Amino acid sequence: MGSDAVAIQCKADSVGSDWVLNGEKAWVTNAAGADLFAVWAQTDAAAGSRGIAGFLVEREAEGLTVTDPYKLMGGHAMGTAGILLRDCRVPADGLISPPGEGFQVAMQGITAARIFVGAQCCGILKAGLERAIGYVSRRKAFGRPVGSFQGLQWELVNVATEREAARLLVYRAAAAADRGLSATVEAAQAKKFATAAAVSGLVTCMQAMGAHGFLIDSTLGRHLATAKMAEYLDGTSEIQNVVVARSLFGGALD
Numbered sequence: 553m554g555s556d557a558v559a560i561q562c563k564a565d566s567v568g569s570d571w572v573l574n575g576e577k578a579w580v581t582n583a584a585g586a587d588l589f590a591v592w593a594q595t596d597a598a599a600g601s602r603g604i605a606g607f608l609v610e611r612e613a614e615g616l617t618v619t620d621p622y623k624l625m626g627g628h629a630m631g632t633a634g635i636l637l638r639d640c641r642v643p644a645d646g647l648i649s650p651p652g653e654g655f656q657v658a659m660q661g662i663t664a665a666r667i668f669v670g671a672q673c674c675g676i677l678k679a680g681l682e683r684a685i686g687y688v689s690r691r692k693a694f695g696r697p698v699g700s701f702q703g704l705q706w707e708l709v710n711v712a713t714e715r716e717a718a719r720l721l722v723y724r725a726a727a728a729a730d731r732g733l734s735a736t737v738e739a740a741q742a743k744k745f746a747t748a749a750a751v752s753g754l755v756t757c758m759q760a761m762g763a764h765g766f767l768i769d770s771t772l773g774r775h776l777a778t779a780k781m782a783e784y785l786d787g788t789s790e791i792q793n794v795v796v797a798r799s800l801f802g803g804a805l806d
């Protein structure tokens with residue numbers, strides 16, 4: 553599964569009171585260390601999203617294999633890997649979301665995850681800004697701290713302003729979710745904005761720090777890789793656009 557979440561290829565067949573899962577899921581966060589997997593699989597391809605069901609599968613279940621973790625540019629601690637399911641038998645009580653409900657449950661989970669990713673990017677950007685401001689306040693050129701040059705200050709002011717805007721979008725989405733409202737569009741807007749603000753803002757912070765920002769020890773490269781990763785997680789920025797466009801246009805273009 554990638555951007556087209558309904559097109560899940562992993563199959564679940566009902567056998568007696570059990571289910572048998574077959575398929576493959578690439579890109580599973582925490583797969584390297586997880587003891588338990590939430591797996592969404594298609595029970596009836598003709599039913600589309602209504603055929604999708606959710607299962608809990610133990611790591612030790614026969615037929616489940618975790619691949620080696622991917623070698624990534626960042627996010628190493630996430631232990632992201634793939635899982636293979638070959639005639640993996642799941643008992644009836646492993647069904648956590650029956651067909652007809654599974655897809656909706658998955659989408660609710662993804663809305664919460666998008667808010668979390670937006671918040672993560674605000675935190676990353678805060679760390680980048682603090683580091684850059686500390687550095688430019690100490691580093692001197694032309695007889696004064698480089699942070700005293702207005703051109704450089706304004707670059708960092710723009711980053712700080714984008715970060716505040718991202719935080720407010722994230723808070724708005726989180727507040728809607730907390731109140732039990734649908735936060736689908738708010739979460740998409742928050743994630744789209746916060747991830748882009750983090751990627752571009754961290755590049756600005758690196759530039760403000762001169763070559764020093766390019767050192768591994770400056771940590772900005774690691775933050776930048778994580779922010780870039782966030783532009784894929786839980787739906788790419790383009791897919792957030794699809795979600796927002798749907799709410800803007802409604803059925804007007806059908």
Ligand SMILES: Cc1cc2nc3c(=O)[nH]c(=O)nc-3n(C[C@H](O)[C@H](O)[C@H](O)COP(=O)(O)OP(=O)(O)OC[C@H]3O[C@@H](n4cnc5c(N)ncnc54)[C@H](O)[C@@H]3O)c2cc1C
Pocket residue numbers: 553554555556578579580581582624627630632781784785786787788789790791794
């Ligand atoms: C570190 C990491 C951890 C991850 N963990 C998980 C996880 O735990 N669970 C999980 O399910 N996934 C996970 N993912 C996968 C992530 O959700 C996918 O990468 C993402 O949904 C995009 O799918 P894809 O990479 O297959 O890109 P594709 O779907 O192949 O898309 C390729 C490009 O086409 C664009 N595109 C696709 N459709 C449209 C459209 N309609 N309009 C405009 N552009 C479009 C995309 O935005 C993208 O730029 C993880 C990814 C990473 C990097």
